[in-house]
Amino acid sequence: xxxxxxxxxxxxxxxxxxxxxxxxxxxxxxxxxxxxxxxxxxxxxxxxxxxxxxxxxxxxxxxxxxxxxxxxxxxxxxxxxxxxxxxxxxxxxxxxxxxxxxxxxxxxxxxxxxxxxxxxxxxxxxxxxxxxxxxxxxxxxxxxxxxxxxxxxxxxxxxxxxxxxxxxxxxxxxxxxxxxxxxxxxxxxxxxxxxxxxxxxxxxxxxxxxxxxxxxxxxxxxxxxxxxxxxxxxxxxxxxxxxxxxxxxxxxxxxxxxxxxxxxxxxxxxxxxxxxxxxxxxxxxxxxxxxxxxxxxxxxxx
Amino acid sequence: xxxxxxxxxxxxxxxxxxxxxxxxxxxxxxxxxxxxxxxxxxxxxxxxxxxxxxxxxxxxxxxxxxxxxxxxxxxxxxxxxxxxxxxxxxxxxxxxxxxxxxxxxxxxxxxxxxxxxxxxxxxxxxxxxxxxxxxxxxxxxxxxxxxxxxxxxxxxxxxxxxxxxxxxxxxxxxxxxxxxxxxxxxxxxxxxxxxxxxxxxxxxxxxxxxxxxxxxxxxxxxxxxxxxxxxxxxxxxxxxxxxxxxxxxxxxxxxxxxxxxxxxxxxxxxxxxxxxxxxxxxxxxxxxxxxxxxxxxxxxxxxxxxxxxxxxxxxxxxxxxxxxxxxxxxxxxxxxxxxxxxxxxxxxxxxxxxxxxxxxxxxxxxxxxxxxxxxxxxxxxxxxxxxxxxxxxxxxxxxxxxxxxxxxxxxxxxxxxxxxxxxxxxxxxxxxxxxxxxxxxxxxxxxxxxxxxxxxxxxxxxxxxxxxxxxxxxxxxxxxxxxxxxxxxxxxxxxxxxxxxxxxxxxxxxxxxxxxxxxxxxxxxxxxxxxxxxxxxxxxxxxxxxxxxxxxxxxxxxxxxxxxxxxxxxxxxxxxxxxxxxxxxxxxxxxxxxxxxxxxxxxxxxxxxxxxxxxxxxxxxxxxxxxxxxxxxx
Numbered sequence: 045x046x047x048x049x050x051x052x053x054x055x056x057x058x059x060x061x062x063x064x065x066x067x068x069x070x071x072x073x074x075x076x077x078x079x080x081x082x083x084x085x086x087x088x089x090x091x092x093x094x095x096x097x098x099x100x101x102x103x104x105x106x107x108x109x110x111x112x113x114x115x116x117x118x119x120x121x122x123x124x125x126x127x128x129x130x131x132x133x134x135x136x137x138x139x140x141x142x143x144x145x146x147x148x149x150x151x152x153x154x155x156x157x158x159x160x161x162x163x164x165x166x167x168x169x170x171x172x173x174x175x176x177x178x179x180x181x182x183x184x185x186x187x188x189x190x191x192x193x194x195x196x197x198x199x200x201x202x203x204x205x206x207x208x209x210x211x212x213x214x215x216x217x218x219x220x221x222x223x224x225x226x227x228x229x230x231x232x233x234x235x236x237x238x239x240x241x242x243x244x245x246x247x248x249x250x251x252x253x254x255x256x257x258x259x260x261x262x263x264x265x266x267x268x269x270x271x272x273x274x275x276x277x278x279x280x281x282x283x284x285x286x287x288x289x290x291x292x293x294x295x296x297x298x299x300x301x302x303x304x305x306x307x308x309x310x311x312x313x314x315x316x317x318x319x320x321x322x323x324x325x326x327x328x329x330x331x332x333x334x335x336x337x338x339x340x341x342x343x344x345x346x
Numbered sequence: 347x348x349x350x351x352x353x354x355x356x357x358x359x360x361x362x363x364x365x366x367x368x369x370x371x372x373x374x375x376x377x378x379x380x381x382x383x384x385x386x387x388x389x390x391x392x393x394x395x396x397x398x399x400x401x402x403x404x405x406x407x408x409x410x411x412x413x414x415x416x417x418x419x420x421x422x423x424x425x426x427x428x429x430x431x432x433x434x435x436x437x438x439x440x441x442x443x444x445x446x447x448x449x450x451x452x453x454x455x456x457x458x459x460x461x462x463x464x465x466x467x468x469x470x471x472x473x474x475x476x477x478x479x480x481x482x483x484x485x486x487x488x489x490x491x492x493x494x495x496x497x498x499x500x501x502x503x504x505x506x507x508x509x510x511x512x513x514x515x516x517x518x519x520x521x522x523x524x525x526x527x528x529x530x531x532x533x534x535x536x537x538x539x540x541x542x543x544x545x546x547x548x549x550x551x552x553x554x555x556x557x558x559x560x561x562x563x564x565x566x567x568x569x570x571x572x573x574x575x576x577x578x579x580x581x582x583x584x585x586x587x588x589x590x591x592x593x594x595x596x597x598x599x600x601x602x603x604x605x606x607x608x609x610x611x612x613x614x615x616x617x618x619x620x621x622x623x624x625x626x627x628x629x630x631x632x633x634x635x636x637x638x639x640x641x642x643x644x645x646x647x648x649x650x651x652x653x654x655x656x657x658x659x660x661x662x663x664x665x666x667x668x669x670x671x672x673x674x675x676x677x678x679x680x681x682x683x684x685x686x687x688x689x690x691x692x693x694x695x696x697x698x699x700x701x702x703x704x705x706x707x708x709x710x711x712x713x714x715x716x717x718x719x720x721x722x723x724x725x726x727x728x729x730x731x732x733x734x735x736x737x738x739x740x741x742x743x744x745x746x747x748x749x750x751x752x753x754x755x756x757x758x759x760x761x762x763x764x765x766x767x768x769x770x771x772x773x774x775x776x777x778x779x780x781x782x783x784x785x786x787x788x789x790x791x792x793x794x795x796x797x798x799x800x801x802x803x804x805x806x807x808x809x810x811x812x813x814x815x816x817x818x819x820x821x822x823x824x825x826x827x828x829x830x831x832x833x834x835x836x837x838x839x840x841x842x843x844x845x846x847x848x849x850x851x852x853x854x855x856x857x858x859x860x861x862x863x864x865x866x867x868x869x870x871x872x873x874x875x876x877x878x879x880x881x882x883x884x885x886x887x888x889x890x891x892x893x894x895x896x897x898x899x900x901x902x903x904x905x906x907x908x909x910x911x912x913x914x915x916x917x918x919x920x921x922x923x924x925x926x927x928x929x930x931x932x933x934x935x936x937x938x939x940x941x942x943x944x945x946x947x948x949x950x951x952x953x954x955x956x957x958x959x960x961x962x963x964x965x966x967x968x969x970x971x972x973x974x975x976x977x978x979x980x
Binding site for chain 1 (some may be wrong): 640833834835836837838839840843844845848849857858859862864922951955958959961962963
């Protein structure tokens, strides 16, 4: 979520609440003969409040499961998640007296810090990575479709090359894809999104042998590389020099396909930066809540 | 895999039942003679079936009986059916105010809507007045308010009415009420189309439609609100209805730039683009939609762009005022446009130059020995405008703005081209001239409209013109409610898509992909087009606007893919239906293999779920023209 002027009230409120809480903590810490303690009334107040903030913040995951229920817009829930989550930090500090305590509380604090840090990391990357992706990947597609689109690029490249150089024996998977596509089109005619494919050249252009070699040795491996592997577009200068009038346009189209493949790899990488921090944040949040529950039970009992 | 939704039951009209006409009965009616499709296509429609009646096999036409004063159809309602009056008489009247019913898809909060209600009450807005559309709300189709309603028209047996809504998918313009007990046949568009194409009654239907279209357009037009009913009827008699198929129209061009002015036009359906052809390409001034008037050069001749004049204030008798064109050189050389006396050696041979650079006028000193002064200050190069004074030694020149002149030749200023299909009412100049001579209020009103259009065209800067071109190129001019995603905020979490799928039996109705406008993604979601192509030609009338402006596909869709093929944006998807579940009744009809799905703006929910579920405030539903014209949003 972008932190902008829409969050002004949240920022102001958080600062005010923190300042008031800090003032309260300072007074209570100074007035405590044995120093601040999590079990004292002020300490309990800070602890309960901080935990409540975390619980409400954690309810975002539940809200995300109930997508169509009118429980408040997801935007507001996200704002609550961010600001209550951050507000929990000073309250837990005040509750703990800036100490780590025993093994359980130490583990809890470590988890707490990791959760907060990962959350801040996620929030930070959300400030600039979306715009970066918009600027660097104009040919962006759905992340779930990247593999499918990439496979489609490989098939498109084979179609272009075979339309001038004839069918190539070294591209069996692409040939199989084209045949399957043709069968699917016959099974359901009038498909509103079905295009028409170029057939392989019969006979192949003799001058296009160089293109076939370049395709099999350079373009095909490039287009079939693993998703997310960012590699520069192959060098087309030599093949462009060798191109004849009949297939010069094909070379340009092939380069465009390679560029699209490169952009999709960039998209995969940026997408992982945008989302993979959740693999730390979400499960550790759950673990943190479990430990927090244990801490509450033990603290109340003992 | 999608199972057939039973929610269609909720949309059966309440109250008046009807009777499906059997094949034999249809054949007896003169109106249906010659039409093969009504007899051969088995249609499964949802038009008020009657209990305890054997299925006749053809459910394209339903027969209804109305008693005196019963409303057959109401102005402001959406409908996808036309009517044939079989027996009795009815009256059709255009009410003074009518509000299109139901505008779902609001994305504002309940609190925001409450605030708007209070604001309207505070300013004393009448309850029946259509409110201004909110951002995200589907804009109300051109206000159906008529200040001078025509006299009601009596419909006789054999008359067809309700054609406009059936064809153009706009709200009904008139309320038709039974004057006595009458029998009406209600038919879907597919049946009406077959009558118009091949039926013997086709010509009569077209004539009736054209006459009603012209008359209603004139009565509903704000341009003619000051005319009496008689004057409007006289105008209607002289007017014609133009469509892309008309003889006067070639390649969708209504008229071309430079042609003589011979008529005024009112847009009844579709959009018209006003543009000029320039050396660098087409310059689009604006596009106009339903209800707008164009071709007003007859009433207010197009003014010429105001030019700058350069005149010598120090020696006014020696130099006449000169219009500043693209380049104007001043100096002693004969090659200059303004030649200063050779004896005055202090002035350079080519002293300075005025030149136009992308619409800005610059003064450039050409290396003169004594320099050029701009408003008393020496200058090498500077932008100048009206009121500036140039000093060349002893000579002072001033720039002033020329008086605006009218082009008395009254030729077309721009080319008017239809964007896709359209209907315009053409009113010849002769009829207007007569009117203008005897009606000052009309002339004042029309002049006001003409000047507003004129000013809007000239007021557009390059940025606005680029925006207009982009809106047309992306087909956003026709879109009333577009789902935009701010790509600078969107983390590509797909919550919007998941929410859509959750709300629609697991099948998302839009794709988070599409063309871009700046940093906005124009998603592949239904745009609630003003003139939807998808609805044209549906053989079973299952894609329609029913109670409100959103487009819905009913559960009797046969999966022919016509709507999906016709949508220019690919916003209609075909999905495979699942097998009937064990819970379905045994007599459930066989399901077609495919069914069309389209965004229905989450009808039944309080606003679109995609917007509601976006945690990053990236998904918004807007009227694109209004939203994207704001500089902050570009």
